[in-house]
Amino acid sequence: MHKFTHGDLTVDFTVLSGEVVGSEKMSETHITSTGGNGQVNSLGQSVALQINTVLVVNHEFWIKTADGIEHDIHLRGLDIPLRSGQDISLISAVSNDGKTVLHTHLQNQTSAKTYQIRDGKALNTELELSPFRWKPLLIAFVLWVGIGFVSGVLGFLVGAGYYIYQCVKGSKRKKLLITALDSFLAQLNQRVESQYHAPQPAQAQAPDQPEVQAPTQPAAVTSINVRKALSRNG
Template structure:
């Protein structure tokens, strides 16, 4: 697990890496009807009826981790091409109840990447910067005081409200920026860890060099060495015959 911390807020991320062992997609169609309402209370006048439909993709796939455990993953409203045998990594943020908010999916086999939720979406779903009710209470108190101070409290309430909204937007902007940078860093860490070359791949060029060295010609040297003793013995006999 990986933990993002910003001031008093923290988000826990998990990484699921493994092989896709099954993938299935189901299409869900939602039909919406509008109109057909009576106009001016008359039975004969109706507004036009409009029918619209929306198709939603429900994607379910299984990921087998190196320890042999198969994990079920469900995506809604996202159409991602996955094939059995591909190696993927899924980065998810955890809610307080332990449920996962899938953030980034990496397909290492196909060298593709999908952003399922960005930092702004996670900020909203995790309620990292909730509405500040303290500001409402202070503004309400200043408004009440403004009635007794001939409107001075209303001016103070308006000024404080603008200041609080500005400070809140700056805090939210900073948190989203830091969260986005953390997600990008975690994404790069997962990608580099999975795509690192194995020792077998590093050693393969050495094996090629060894096989090339074994092809050096040796028979030619052996034939030269075999002829040299015969030539020497003939020359010795001829020299002795001449002397005799």
């Protein structure tokens, strides 16, 4: 688990690495139409019927990790080339409640290619990292009403000025968050790639053992050897 921290905000990231053991792609066709049916434009001219076709690719594949478990992955609207036997790594962000997993990068180590699925801006929106703040709006309203008893125009200017100031601060804070997210993703992506290409530690070798001489087998006893021995002893 990799942790991104920005101020009081924390987002967890996971890396799933393994071998592709299956890949399937299915397409959805969405057809929409505009115009026709007697519709006219601002000049009173009839609008011709236009048919728009959108093809959406649903990609499903399986990653088998080192522990032998196969993980089912779904990608919608992305057509990433994958085939069985390739080694890949999938980087994903996890919501605080653990119910939402958003994929950010897919590294195909076999083909030496990296595909970006989401960037910092997309993560900020989908994870709602910069939600709308109601407090500045309420304070601006209180200022407007409070000062409005003395001067309606002054109350409006003070309230509006405060709210605009808070919106500018919020916009800067959001940009800094997205920049920090993009930087973190780039570093994490590089770290995962470096770990894959890092040299594997050499296997430990047993120390050299002294050579053991095989025991000498006694010569085979034959009748000739017996006669020679008896002749020497006679």
